[in-house]
Amino acid sequence: MQKIRVGIVGYGNLGKGVELGILQNKDMELVGVFTRRSPDEISLITENTKAYHINEAKDMTDIIDVMILCGGSKSDLPIQGPEFARLFNTVDGFDTHVKIPEYYDEINQHALQSKKTCIISSGWDPGLFSLNRLYGEVVLPEGRNYTFWGKGVSQGHSDAIRRVEGVLDAKQYTIPKDEALSKVRSGQMPELTTRQKHLRECYVVAKEGADLSQIENDIKTMPDYFRDYDTIVHFISKEELDRDHNKISHGGLVIQSGRTGLNNENNHIIEYSLKLDSNPDFTANVLLAYARAAYRLNKEGSYGAKTVLDIAPAYLSMKSNEELRRSLL
Amino acid sequence: MQKIRVGIVGYGNLGKGVELGILQNKDMELVGVFTRRSPDEISLITENTKAYHINEAKDMTDIIDVMILCGGSKSDLPIQGPEFARLFNTVDGFDTHVKIPEYYDEINQHALQSKKTCIISSGWDPGLFSLNRLYGEVVLPEGRNYTFWGKGVSQGHSDAIRRVEGVLDAKQYTIPKDEALSKVRSGQMPELTTRQKHLRECYVVAKEGADLSQIENDIKTMPDYFRDYDTIVHFISKEELDRDHNKISHGGLVIQSGRTGLNNENNHIIEYSLKLDSNPDFTANVLLAYARAAYRLNKEGSYGAKTVLDIAPAYLSMKSNEELRRSLL
Numbered sequence: 181m182q183k184i185r186v187g188i189v190g191y192g193n194l195g196k197g198v199e200l201g202i203l204q205n206k207d208m209e210l211v212g213v214f215t216r217r218s219p220d221e222i223s224l225i226t227e228n229t230k231a232y233h234i235n236e237a238k239d240m241t242d243i244i245d246v247m248i249l250c251g252g253s254k255s256d257l258p259i260q261g262p263e264f265a266r267l268f269n270t271v272d273g274f275d276t277h278v279k280i281p282e283y284y285d286e287i288n289q290h291a292l293q294s295k296k297t298c299i300i301s302s303g304w305d306p307g308l309f310s311l312n313r314l315y316g317e318v319v320l321p322e323g324r325n326y327t328f329w330g331k332g333v334s335q336g337h338s339d340a341i342r343r344v345e346g347v348l349d350a351k352q353y354t355i356p357k358d359e360a361l362s363k364v365r366s367g368q369m370p371e372l373t374t375r376q377k378h379l380r381e382c383y384v385v386a387k388e389g390a391d392l393s394q395i396e397n398d399i400k401t402m403p404d405y406f407r408d409y410d411t412i413v414h415f416i417s418k419e420e421l422d423r424d425h426n427k428i429s430h431g432g433l434v435i436q437s438g439r440t441g442l443n444n445e446n447n448h449i450i451e452y453s454l455k456l457d458s459n460p461d462f463t464a465n466v467l468l469a470y471a472r473a474a475y476r477l478n479k480e481g482s483y484g485a486k487t488v489l490d491i492a493p494a495y496l497s498m499k500s501n502e503e504l505r506r507s508l509l
Numbered sequence: 510m511q512k513i514r515v516g517i518v519g520y521g522n523l524g525k526g527v528e529l530g531i532l533q534n535k536d537m538e539l540v541g542v543f544t545r546r547s548p549d550e551i552s553l554i555t556e557n558t559k560a561y562h563i564n565e566a567k568d569m570t571d572i573i574d575v576m577i578l579c580g581g582s583k584s585d586l587p588i589q590g591p592e593f594a595r596l597f598n599t600v601d602g603f604d605t606h607v608k609i610p611e612y613y614d615e616i617n618q619h620a621l622q623s624k625k626t627c628i629i630s631s632g633w634d635p636g637l638f639s640l641n642r643l644y645g646e647v648v649l650p651e652g653r654n655y656t657f658w659g660k661g662v663s664q665g666h667s668d669a670i671r672r673v674e675g676v677l678d679a680k681q682y683t684i685p686k687d688e689a690l691s692k693v694r695s696g697q698m699p700e701l702t703t704r705q706k707h708l709r710e711c712y713v714v715a716k717e718g719a720d721l722s723q724i725e726n727d728i729k730t731m732p733d734y735f736r737d738y739d740t741i742v743h744f745i746s747k748e749e750l751d752r753d754h755n756k757i758s759h760g761g762l763v764i765q766s767g768r769t770g771l772n773n774e775n776n777h778i779i780e781y782s783l784k785l786d787s788n789p790d791f792t793a794n795v796l797l798a799y800a801r802a803a804y805r806l807n808k809e810g811s812y813g814a815k816t817v818l819d820i821a822p823a824y825l826s827m828k829s830n831e832e833l834r835r836s837l838l
Contacts, residue, residue: 200769204650225771281835301838308644308779310838311822315637317837318798318825319791321533440529440794442554446786450637453782457775462648465769469647489823489833493640496647504818506610508646509630509639 183209184475185243186468187268189234189260190250191215191222193428194273197464198248199225205468207498211244241267246471248272250464258283265290265298265485269474271467273303280306280487288485297478299486302470303463304454305329305432307488312434312452314489320438320448324369328356328377332430332459340405341382344398346390349418351425355379356433367447369437373408380411383425385418430459469496512538513804514572515797516597518563518589519579520544520551522757523602526793527577528554534797536827540573570596575800577601579793587612594619594627594814598803600796602632609635609816617814626807628815631799632792633783634658634761636817641763641781643818649767649777653698657685657706661759661788669734670711673727675719678747680754684708685762696776698766702737709740712754714747759788798825 184207188195191213202210203226210226214234222231232240237247247264249272251257257274264270265287274283280301291298301307305327313325334354341350360377363370382399386392396413400406416424436450456462470488473495477486494501499508513536517524520542531539532555539555543563551560561569566576576593578601580586586603593599594616603612609630620627630636634656642654663683670679689706692699711728715721725742729735745753765779785791799817802824806815823830828837 197769200771204769277838280838281831284834306838308648311644313837314822314826314833315640318801318827319637319794321794440526440533440787440790442529446790447784448786448791449782449784451780451782451784453778453780455776455778455780457777458769461769461775462777465648465650472647487834487838489838490821490830492819492821493643494818497643498647501819502610504643505613505816508642509606509609509635509816509818 181207183207184472185209185211185245186471187211187237187240187244187247188213188250189215189237189247189264190256191217191231192250193460194464194467195248195250196225197458197460197462198250198467200461201464201468202226204465205472205498207472208468211240214247237264238267244268245475246271248464248467248471261298261300262286262290265296266294267296269296269471269478270298271302271471271474272298272300273307273463273467274301275303275306277306284485284487292484295478295483297474297483297486299470299474299488299491301487303466304456307463307466308454309432309434309452311488312436312450316434316436316438316450316452320436320440320450322440322444323436323438323448326364326372326377326435326437327432328361328435329432330354330356330378330430332432332456333425333428337380337382337405340402341384341399344395344402346387346395347384348387349385349421351383351421353381353383355381361433364435364437365449365451367437367439367449375409378409380406380409382411382413383416383421384413385421386415427457428459429457431455472496472498510536512536513801514538514540514574515800516540516566516569516573516576517542517579518566518576518593519585520546520560521579522789523793523796524577524579525554526787526789526791527579527796529790530793530797531555533794534801534827536801537797540569543576566593567596573597574804575600577793577796577800579796590627590629591615591619594625595623596625598625598800598807599627600631600800600803601627601629602636602792602796603630604632604635606635613814613816621813624807624812626803626812626815628799628803628817628820630816632795633785636792636795637783638761638763638781640817641765641779645763645765645767645779645781649765649769649779651769651773652765652767652777655693655701655706655764655766656761657690657764658761659683659685659707659759661761661785662754662757666709666711666734669731670713670728673724673731675716675724676713677716678714678750680712680750682710682712684710690762690764693764693766694778694780696766696768696778704738707738709735709738711740711742712745712750713742714750715744756786757788758786760784801825801827
């Protein structure tokens with residue numbers, strides 16, 4: 181069997197996760213990693229594979245079936261997404277929710293022209309969580325959908341704390357509130373405010389001599405990031421932070437609560453939950469499943485931009501449709 | 510907007526659930542219910558709609574877009590499935606897992622010939638649980654998948670108890686064992702026996718003067734149904750059974766446990782759970798979402814038998830693809 185030949189653009193945590201993930205998927209092989217850094221600086225885990233400068237990718241269109249774009253949504257993907265869609269089938273995890281429609285349109289236009297298949301906004305949110313929001317609302321239309329994130333580290337909020345005067349380093353955990361979860365699970369379909377849904381817990385290393393109560397106040401009153409939440413601030417040492425808070429674990433829940441029956445007397449709860457030791461590893465594995473779909477859809481002549489919502493689940497599996505029906509349905 | 514015109518074949522619990530479900534889906538309308546009984550015996554909830562004898566269906570192919578087959582998998586669907594696939598787009602919940610491949614092939618042959626789209630084995634297991642088994646294993650290929658059923662009533666096991674000498678009536682609940690769930694959720698990927706996974710709890714009404722210990726023994730040693738399980742038997746009165754055990758609630762879980770990382774050091778748990786007050790209502794709603802897909806796929810010229818694994822999620826939703834990307838992705 182000819183393996184699916186995969187390229188990786190960007191070698192941060194996500195790119196490294198994709199590299200490891202390829203080893204778990206027996207129908208795939210890594211062709212190369214593409215980077216804006218000097219390729220010599222990068223040593224890969226996979227044998228007989230190497231890093232290339234990103235500019236070399238355009239000469240390798242005939243030996244790469246799918247390119248996985250592992251850059252950030254803020255500044256990398258808006259440039260790289262369209263660029264690579266002109267040359268390769270691609271998969272990315274573009275996650276700036278509000279800009280997805282415009283990103284989709286741009287990728288779609290390029291991919292249709294180049295006859296490529298480009299799956300955008302894959303991963304777990306957007307991605308698996310989007311799927312569960314959809315499956316939930318179509319099955320229980322008289323209902324309500326809730327998404328909770330965490331417990332997990334929010335990079336954006338951690339960065340915001342680091343910009344507070346007197347702060348040396350910090351990690352921020354987003355945590356769903358138990359009381360909100362219980363209410364949702366009870367089938368009451370509550371209206372929940374931002375404050376009621378999530379808690380923000382911060383582990384902060386202060387600079388020597390800094391005013392701790394000032395730092396705590398600056399964090400808790402920060403607009404957009406913390407003001408609308410219950411926020412807990414712990415001051416710890418740099419050693420503690422590095423020892424106890426070095427994981428990139430994450431997770432969350434999508435819950436659909438709905439009713440049926442002549443008088444809406446029957447409650448139904450669909451709950452989808454993720455508990456992830458490594459956010460980038462897991463995200464990488466989702467991107468790879470969708471890389472398989474991109475490869476196959478392209479072979480079938482299904483071109484353009486796609487999202488997880490457009491892709492029949494069977495395309496994600498190595499197994500034949502017959503085998504899926506026999507063993508898994 | 511032209512509504513999707515739906516017919517229902519069979520008016521038991523599931524058929525009634527479909528009738529109610531149509532009221533929740535604003536893009537659908539009920540054309541009629543088809544029954545083998547005398548149609549006069551049946552009074553529908555929906556206004557301006559009536560019951561027909563099942564033989565009348567063949568004359569209504571031009572006013573019904575999708576027929577929902579609500580008969581049983583044992584004796585109804587093997588006959589009705591192929592018969593209706595020659596005339597209508599159909600959706601059914603065929604759930605005899607071992608016979609799915611052969612049922613698929615037969616429906617597929619008829620549907621291709623008639624240019625109809627027939628979705629088989631929809632519902633929650635097979636159905637939503639199948640989807641989650643697939644999404645789980647493609648995302649965490651170095652992992653293991655677990656399906657638990659319950660807490661819920663097993664009709665087959667309740668029937669088996671009723672056939673025991675001295676038993677007047679009975680209900681049997683299948684219950685996942687907490688210890689097994691905890692082990693699975695911990696990421697240990699345990700090997701679990703039948704006995705370790707589920708408990709069987711029986712509520713039994715004995716006939717007057719019956720030998721209770723004999724009944725209990727007959728139940729607990731019954732091959733296939735109970736012998737391989739830990740079984741609890743409660744004797745209660747007919748009044749208690751009718752009062753406390755009249756619900757047709759059900760549920761269950763699909764859990765994928767998997768590992769990533771250079772040394773498999775990262776655990777990931779994906780958990781999908783259903784808690785359903787009414788098994789037939791919920792199943793009916795799943796069938797309806799797939800009826801929408803059958804209707805659309807047929808319009809696009811995608812004929813033949815399909816399963817939930819073959820259908821892109823977006824086909825299930827009333828919303829346009831643009832709206833889905835904007836609001837839900």
